[in-house]
Amino acid sequence: MKCPICGKPATPEHKPFCSRRCAEIDLGRWLNDSYALPAPPEQEDEEQE
Numbered sequence: 001m002k003c004p005i006c007g008k009p010a011t012p013e014h015k016p017f018c019s020r021r022c023a024e025i026d027l028g029r030w031l032n033d034s035y036a037l038p039a040p041p042e043q044e045d046e047e048q049e
């Protein structure tokens, strides 16, 4: 199994990641995704009259 973050072989201690660092990176991405969902995307390029 390869680490989904960096592609290195995963270790049993941190699988499916290769290290705690990569596990934390993935957790951060997951949290960012969940926080991003409720907020509507800002589109300041749109012109409204």
Ligand SMILES: [Zn+2]
Residues within 6 Å of the ligand: 003, 004, 005, 006, 007, 008, 017, 018, 019, 022
């Ligand atoms: Zn990794």
